[in-house]
Amino acid sequence: MIGNDIVDLEIALKESNWRRPRFLQKVFTIEEQQYISAASDKDKAVWLLWSKKEAAYKVIIRHFGSRFFRPKDLVTLTNISDYKDSSSLLDGQVSFRKQIIHTTSRVTDTFIHTVAQAHDKVTPLLVNFFYVEKNTYAIQHRVTRQHLFENYSAVTGTSVKNLSIRKNAQRVPYLYNKDQRQILELSISHHGHYAGYVIQSTCDR
Amino acid sequence: MDKTMDKNTIIEGLKEIAKPYIQDQEAFDNLTEDTNFVDDLKINSANLVDIILDVEDKFDIVIEDKEMEDMMTVRSTIAIINKKLDNK
Incomplete structure (x- = not known):
């Protein structure tokens, strides 16, 4: 099962104010909020986690068959990747209940694109x-x-x-x-x- | 005392809140209780968080995490707002 999500960083900066009160608390777990506050580029950190959750969500609705909006139930495992080298692809994981979704994120200065899969190491037909x-x-x-x-x-x-x-x-x-x-x-x-x-x-x- | 609000007053308030985030003007102009913020108004999910925060501010209520997912349509959002106002 597969999902993907893309974030235009310039538009996100302009149209989504994650710094407004309570925004982060609505979307991110305590650990994710700590990851964001420790990041050198907080905007990138926010949208990287966001794109992982969104891409993983798209995998999960295929599995469960019904839609939901509970961003905090999709927990990104933040200790396993950082975006120090922006030329590379970042592997990550998102957990939802007991299920693990594998993510691969491309983080550039202008956009972040995450592909999520229920199973590891399957090469998609097209990305x-x-x-x-x-x-x-x-x-x-x-x-x-x-x-x-x-x-x-x-x-x-x-x-x-x-x-x-x-x-x-x-x-x-x-x-x-x-x-x-x-x-x-x-x-x-x-x-x-x-x-x-x-x-x-x-x-x- | 009944603290709930008139449906049309809430709809007017929601239209004001949603306006900056919509990506489908026609669906917005024809907004009804059945309108879905994502499917019809094409609001992106990050802005859905903004709408929830704007609703909290405008109606002076706190939306719990488990209630967020019921805020997909105008109708269900009205129901949550009135439930919250009633329990204030």
Whole structure:
């Protein structure tokens, strides 16, 4: 099972004031708050933990089949990774009840992209992230899907014009070829000027 | 004494709170009790936290963690606000 989340750091800085009173307490555990306050770049620390939780959440709703909004129940294990070397990918873990979700985060100066998986060491069919010139929601939505279709088409030889994405009642997206639901999982994320997605074949349950 | 608030007054208050965060103007213009903050108004989840904090400030209530997840639609948010006001 797979999920992903992307954060545009510049937009997050502008549109989300995590420094306002009670914001951190609503979202982060005591340990996570300590991790943030000890970080040299607190903005990056906040959004790194946030993207891990969001990506892990997307894995978990596939498993549980119902949606919830309890960011503190998704606990990032903060001792195992830091972002000192921004060129590398950071491995991490998020726990939810007794389940462990594995995360891989790419932290750059402009965005953070996290891919989450229920099982370790499965290489996704496709992982992608990119810059979108216009950052309105409707354009992001369209451009991200088009990008995904073209990439999937290049890998599988499927015609782009037959591809579509439909969401189930839990808002989990599925890829369709004509009216045939494809046996794979996908996760799409966009925020500000950045978009990302991941596709995985479902042999990994 | 009944401390709950009129539904329409709360909706007006919620519209004022949500306005800076919405990414779908049409859904906002047509907002009803069934409107979902994420699915319809396309509010991102970080801003959902802002909305919860704004609701706490505006109505002078404290939303518990386990109540946060019920604040996905206008209808359920009205119910939480009135429950909190009633228990004040």
